[in-house]
Amino acid sequence: MAERFLVEAVNDALHVEMERDSSVLVMGEDVGRLGGVFRATAGLQDRFGVDRCVDTPLAEAGILGTAVGLCMEGWRPVCEMQYDAFSYPALDQLINHVRQRSRPTGLMSWSRAG
Amino acid sequence: MSQVLPAEGGLRRVIGDGGSLPDGEVQGLGPEQLLALYRDLVLLRTYDERSVIYQRQGRIGTYAIYWNHEAMQVGSAFALEERDWIFPSYRECAIGLLRGMPAATVLSWWRGHPAGWWNPEDYGVASICVPIATHVPHAVGFAWGSRLKGEDRLAIAYFGDGATSEGAFHEAATFAGVMKAPVILFCNNNQWAISTPLSAQTAAPTLADKAVGYGMPGLRVDGGDVLAVYEATREAVERARAGEGPTLIEAVTYRSAPHGTADDPSVYIDEERVEEERENECVGRFERYLMRLGVLTAAQAEETRNDALAVMREGIAEAEAELPADVSLVFEHAYADPPASLAADLEELRRILRDV
Numbered sequence: 001m002a003e004r005f006l007v008e009a010v011n012d013a014l015h016v017e018m019e020r021d022s023s024v025l026v027m028g029e030d031v032g033r034l035g036g037v038f039r040a041t042a043g044l045q046d047r048f049g050v051d052r053c054v055d056t057p058l059a060e061a062g063i064l065g066t067a068v069g070l071c072m073e074g075w076r077p078v079c080e081m082q083y084d085a086f087s088y089p090a091l092d093q094l095i096n097h098v099r100q101r102s103r104p105t106g107l108m109s110w111s112r113a114g
Numbered sequence: 115m116s117q118v119l120p121a122e123g124g125l126r127r128v129i130g131d132g133g134s135l136p137d138g139e140v141q142g143l144g145p146e147q148l149l150a151l152y153r154d155l156v157l158l159r160t161y162d163e164r165s166v167i168y169q170r171q172g173r174i175g176t177y178a179i180y181w182n183h184e185a186m187q188v189g190s191a192f193a194l195e196e197r198d199w200i201f202p203s204y205r206e207c208a209i210g211l212l213r214g215m216p217a218a219t220v221l222s223w224w225r226g227h228p229a230g231w232w233n234p235e236d237y238g239v240a241s242i243c244v245p246i247a248t249h250v251p252h253a254v255g256f257a258w259g260s261r262l263k264g265e266d267r268l269a270i271a272y273f274g275d276g277a278t279s280e281g282a283f284h285e286a287a288t289f290a291g292v293m294k295a296p297v298i299l300f301c302n303n304n305q306w307a308i309s310t311p312l313s314a315q316t317a318a319p320t321l322a323d324k325a326v327g328y329g330m331p332g333l334r335v336d337g338g339d340v341l342a343v344y345e346a347t348r349e350a351v352e353r354a355r356a357g358e359g360p361t362l363i364e365a366v367t368y369r370s371a372p373h374g375t376a377d378d379p380s381v382y383i384d385e386e387r388v389e390e391e392r393e394n395e396c397v398g399r400f401e402r403y404l405m406r407l408g409v410l411t412a413a414q415a416e417e418t419r420n421d422a423l424a425v426m427r428e429g430i431a432e433a434e435a436e437l438p439a440d441v442s443l444v445f446e447h448a449y450a451d452p453p454a455s456l457a458a459d460l461e462e463l464r465r466i467l468r469d470v
Contacts, residue, residue: 025262051262057292062251062285066293069255072199072234073263089281096245097252099448 010040014078018048021076027054028063028080037082064090068097121322121332125366128341129403137403140341145409147192151340152404153418154188154212155397160422161208161217165224168430169375174224178204181371182338185396186302188212189343190270190363193351201240201253201271205302209272213237217429222436228443229436247273247280250299254290257297257354268296268354270347276307278321287362291329296354298347299362302337304369309382325362337365338396341403370395441467 004012018024026041032055035042045053056063060081067077081087130137143151162181169177180187183205191200191212202209208220215237223230223242234240243249253271260267277283278301290297301321305312318324325332331353335346343365350361370391372379379388404410441463445456 057285057288059285059288061248061282062254062289065248065251065282065286066255066258066289069252069257069269070259071255072240072252073256073259075259075262092245092248092282093251096248100241 007038007040011042011044014041014044015047017078018044018052023074024076024078025052025054025070026078026080027056027067027070029056029058029082029086031055031080036080041080060086060088060090061093064093064098068093121320121325121362121364122334123320124334126333126335126342126346127339128345129339129399132402132406137406138341140345143341143344148404148407148409149414151188151192151344152400152410152415153421154192155184155340155400156415156418157211157422157425158184158187158208159397160419160426161211161220164423164426164430165221166375168221169224173430173434174221175226176374176376177224178207178374179371180205180207182367182369182391182395183302183304185340185400186300186337186343186365186367187272189340190272190298190300190347190365192344193347194270195267196238197267198351199234199238199240199253199256199267199269201249201256201269202242203246203249203273203277204242204244205274206272207242210237210239211425213239215239216432217425218432221429221433225433225436227433227436228439229433247277247283247286249273250277250283250286251289253299254286254293254295254297254360257295257360258289258293261294261296261357266355268298268351270298270300272300272302274307275301275303275305275312275321276310276315277301278324279315287324287328287330287360290360294357294359296357297360298350298354299360300347301362301364303364303366304337305367306369306373306379306383308373308377309379320364322362322364328360328362330360330362332362332364334364334366337367338391338394338399340396340400367391367396 014026026044030037031041032045032050032053041053063079063081067079070077128138128140162179165174165177166179168174187206187209191209200209210220211217215232219230219232240252250271250273253269257269287299303321307315320334322332322334333346335342346363350363353361368387368391370388401410401415442460445460
């Protein structure tokens with residue numbers, strides 16, 4: 001097996017998946033033109049275009065929240081938020097909504113009635 | 115870059131007051147469409163009024179009342195095509211009825227029964243969102259995804275005035291503008307977030323003004339005027355379909371019922387203002403308009419109300435006939451291989467339920 005840095009493996013996996021499945025898109029902070037601050041998404045925008053490797057506004061809840069909507073429309077978004085500490089604003093979406101999508105009922109947020 | 119227009123100041127209106135304020139009309143709406151709008155209004159009104167009674171009778175749980183919000187829901191939904199998706203908050207819990215969803219389904223939701231969990235794909239209606247504004251980005255993402263696929267379907271998200279203070283609203287609107295998402299952000303501004311008045315919610319002169327910051331038009335409409343709401347939404351729909359992106363609609367009304375069945379507004383609200391609003395409530399306003407036009411008779415109105423009551427009678431009977439869900443449901447769908455501790459918890463829960 002070829003030896004490589006972890007980030008290179010991530011980059012490779014994204015290339016493979018986006019080639020294999022046209023519903024996979026990458027979205028988030030600096031993923032497009034720059035190719036990610038850690039180079040995880042390098043080359044993706046050139047290869048797959050600006051619609052499938054999308055530089056988004058700097059808004060983590062917006063990134064994950066719109067990704068939920070993209071899923072409902074049949075996309076398989078991969079979200080980039082750069083640093084773990086950046087991801088906390090998105091926890092609301094993760095806890096209230098993303099996890100509910102795993103239920104077979106097609107249900108979101110029912111358990112949060114207050 | 116397209117030019118960012120200032121938001122509207124005044125409220126759009128079509129329906130007059132039968133006196134000095136003249137009636138207008140909406141192009142393209144004939145008697146058939148007007149009566150369809152009326153049936154939808156009566157259906158939602160009846161759902162709401164019956165639900166308050168069912169709650170008092172202990173037949174459903176806590177319920178978020180939407181009395182006098184029907185014109186905003188019916189008028190906007192009427193401007194959509196079946197393929198477009200609706201993202202409701204709890205205030206629009208029964209909007210699926212306008213898409214053929216059985217009343218029993220929504221009643222089951224309020225009974226906390228899994229029969230109330232519908233598949234959004236079946237109706238183009240997403241699940242009811244109870245956290246505030248967190249569903250707005252879903253609508254934006256859906257619409258953005260639709261544009262990327264080259265599909266001609268848009269999304270509408272409903273939320274209240276309080277929701278415009280939320281980060282999720284701000285982030286969603288930011289994305290909508292940047293991605294030119296074919297989405298309508300529909301704010302039902304009833305001027306109260308439970309007990310918090312709009313003046314404590316924002317220093318912005320209007321909520322539509324916020325649209326400017328996201329690079330989208332902001333329309334303001336009388337939320338009690340079903341025709342004005344329809345016309346404004348139709349305009350937003352046309353923009354979205356033409357690839358011109360999102361629109362923020364601020365529909366203005368005054369909350370004239372409690373926030374929900376557990377709320378007592380007498381401690382904070384201006385009762386006189388409520389009384390004034392109740393006298394001019396949206397279903398009656400449209401009913402009188404149709405009668406002035408000669409499109410609706412008293413007998414037809416009566417028949418429409420009776421039909422809606424029959425829908426509710428059947429709906430509650432069907433919901434109450436559902437067998438209770440097994441409590442094991444609470445523990446399912448989280449783990450592919452549930453840990454042993456969950457089985458013990460389930461056993462404990464069964465024991466507690468047996469003992470009460």
